[in-house]
Amino acid sequence: MIDHRKLGRELELFVSDPLAGAGLPIWLPAGAAARHAVEEYVRDLERRSGHQHVYSPPLGKRELFELSGHLGYFADDMFPPMRLSADDEFVLRPALCPHHALVFRARGRSYRELPLRIAELGGMYRSERSGVLGGLSRVRAISLNDAHTFCAPDQVGAEVVEILRLMRAAHAALGVRPAGFRLSLRGP
Numbered sequence: 001m002i003d004h005r006k007l008g009r010e011l012e013l014f015v016s017d018p019l020a021g022a023g024l025p026i027w028l029p030a031g032a033a034a035r036h037a038v039e040e041y042v043r044d045l046e047r048r049s050g051h052q053h054v055y056s057p058p059l060g061k062r063e064l065f066e067l068s069g070h071l072g073y074f075a076d077d078m079f080p081p082m083r084l085s086a087d088d089e090f091v092l093r094p095a096l097c098p099h100h101a102l103v104f105r106a107r108g109r110s111y112r113e114l115p116l117r118i119a120e121l122g123g124m125y126r127s128e129r130s131g132v133l134g135g136l137s138r139v140r141a142i143s144l145n146d147a148h149t150f151c152a153p154d155q156v157g158a159e160v161v162e163i164l165r166l167m168r169a170a171h172a173a174l175g176v177r178p179a180g181f182r183l184s185l186r187g188p
Contacts, residue, residue, distance in 0.1 A: 004136060014027050039145075043121070045169060053120060079127045093123075114155060115149050121145050
């Protein structure tokens, strides 16, 4: 198997520079072009599947991540809050979920508007230990294609089937063969 770090150097796709910081890759022109092509393919696939794309900020108030549970469960993997004033602490987002929940709650919605499929190619930031960083597989900043579906309970089965179909189509187009899929349900 070819090491992606070696391939990245040889094809001038990305570089890691100590001045930028470990785990913070910089995409070079050839890598940015390849990444853009993949992103456009995925956005088009999602649009055809009924997803609406949004943009959300790369940070949010500490309270947002406390309310979502991310701070309580993942504080050790998150960058520490940044105090901007006596009352405001902000956190670099480790996930897009809380912001997508804010998109949903931006206005009242009728059950007739469901399912609502929200998608975004957005940045996420994790405070990974320096000893585990490497290439593009373990990083501190990553752009993730993430989607959230808001639906009625009787729509869940059909939505899961559609999400799995979408994932299989994207994986097949990229030549990826996942070993399997695992559905996780929220705990108590």
